[in-house]
Amino acid sequence: MLFSACLASAEGMRPVHARRAMVATVHELASQTGADTMRAGGNAVDAAVAAGFALAVVHPAAGNLGGGGFLLLRLANGEVHFLDFREKAPAKASAGMYLDAKGNVIPQASQIGYRAVAVPGSVAGLVEAQRRWGKLALKQVMEPAIRLARDGFALRYADAHALRDELLAQFAESKRIFQRNGNYYEQGEIFRQPELARTLERIAQDPDDFYHGALARELAAAIQQGGGLISTDDLANYKVVERRAVRGTYRGYQVISAPPPSSGGVALLETLNILEGYDLHALGSRSAKSIHLTVESFRRAFFDRAEFMSDPDFTPVPVAQLIDKQFAARWRESIDPVRATPSDSLKRPKFEALDQLASTRAPMAVREGGNTTHLSVVDPQGNAVAMTTTLNDSFGSRVTVPGLGFLLNDEMDDFTVKPGVANLYGLIQSAANAIAPNKRPLSSMTPAIVLKDERLFLVLGSPGGATIISTVANIIMGVIDFGLDIQQAVNAPRFHQQWVPDELRLEKFGFSPDTLPLLSNGGYELKQTGYWGDAECIAVDPRTGDRLGASDGRNGGRAIGF
Secondary structure, eight states: OHHHHHHSOGGGGSOEEESSOEEEESSHHHHHHHHHHHHTTOOHHHHHHHHHHHHHHHOTTTOOSBSEEEEEEEOTTSOEEEEEEOOBOOTTOOTTTTBOTTSOBOTTTTTSSGGGOOBOOHHHHHHHHHHHHOOSOHHHHHHHHHHHHHHOEEOOHHHHHHTTOGGGGGSHHHHHHHHGGGOOOOTTOEEOOHHHHHHHHHHHHOTTHHHHSHHHHHHHHHHHHTTOOOOHHHHHHOOOEEEOOEEEEETTEEEEEOOTTBSHHHHHHHHHHHHTTSOHHHHOTTOHHHHHHHHHHHHHHHHHHHHHOSOTTTSOOOHHHHTOHHHHHHHHHTOOSSSOOOGGGOOOOOOHHHHHHHTTOOOOOOOOOOEEEEEEEEOTTOOEEEEEEEEESTTTTSOBOTTTOOBBOOGGGGSBSSTTSBOTTSOBOOGGGBOOTTOOOOBOOOOEEEEETTEEEEEEOOOSTTHHHHHHHHHHHHHHTTOOOHHHHHHSOOEEOOSSSOOEEEESSSSOTTHHHHHHHTTOOEEEEOOOOOOEEEEEOTTTOOEEEEEOTTTTOEEEEO
16 A cells, blocks of 8 residues: 555554544544543543534634534444434525626625525534433533633644635634734644633533524624624524435445435445446456446436435435435446446436436536535444534635634535536536525535444545545445455545546546556546545454544544544
8 A cells, every 4th residue: 555655654554443432533632532531431422522522623624613514323222313413594595695686606605704604503413412312411521622722722734734724814803813813823833712612611501502592692693794694593493403314235234324415325325336236356446447437336326416416305305216226237237348438428227216306307516615524433332423514615604703713614605506507616506406595505425334244344434525425435345345444445545526527536646557547548537636535434343343443644633542
């Protein structure tokens, strides 16, 4: 694994072993918080909530109070729960709210500033999970995050560099807190956030205050003063939704993941269903042939994602049909064994269960911000949490709430700003994902849990917008098809195809120089880019029960266990 040697330290070459429990996050302090919470008697949910609040302090680019996410929980007794605390459009949101008088898209209107903000769900989701399944008091679970905000922590180089984001400087409170009014923080300096500490203390004292009390009134007033739409009613009406997780199988393993409004779980299972018809192990990891077959499976799953995926509370989503193995077999028949299928020639195969619904829609790609964060937890009892949260873009809308100390999301940009018109990323967007009051935007977040013989085997997820789905799929294939350990599977070079644009993205390093010409000659337009994603994963050794943590060396995270 030459890629691993270049990418990670010796510590990151192999999984972190622990006998009883493990936490994997993008930041060592958050992982330590989760591990300490379990040492203090907490379970996996307590640890995930504690680490989630800690990430709101130590990882402001994506960890958050002002965003949203998904939590997938599998209890040791086999029960599975999925919490949707995705952000929602305000009641006053409208389909044309980011268009000018001529109907043209206003640049950055859905990405920067108060009008880009959707109703945040992170606080509600974390509190609801802890209330229902946690063992400890909320105050105890939140204390480490409060301490980190109040007393501060030493900034890593990457943290200090990220805070120099130019768009943060457009907002006085963000510039003051995160950039010291232009006197930028340096590596090793202590970063304190007293306003955030006080907000966390208020939530710990009375979590209902964030949506129904004085905190809600302060938040809504600040947003409206800045020109945003969120009202106290929007906050009071926000609800966490428990949904049925999607389930499938892959080569005898059970795969559990996120349902709509995430497209992640459905696209993941559809991809794996198509690939199940090929002997990938015989072809070899990252060979041109195995990449070709995987990419063509991605292409077809993303085509269906663009046609059918949306908020299920607004538009029916045919989940069962899309993850049907017979449907995957039909798609498999359309794959040329040696050449790429041009995306503009792709046609969904006839499948009676989908044909009538498909006649009312056209596939259109959806843009999604990529600055998200994922954490995985397994506790001594065998409870497991895979949780992905997001602000959408890096630092979200770049707006920090005056006096409250936390950043707000720009999740409204995950909706279709203008159906049928290419966005800044060149993607044609879907009317099914159009802005509507109280609607949740489509997501690619793919928290996942894999079982082997009904026993916990993998807990995984990643940030990365649409690449989340391909990242999670490749890690699962790395372990199951190619026999990699969980750290090797996380470290392996990544590739991605999402139907539109019609290009094969590959990380710059780690692929054989012989492989790329073979792919190019097979009809692929190659686009090599830097590293992406931040997979934070845990495997459970089927023989010993040891917890094997794998944090992604691309972003300096760490798995910590005991």
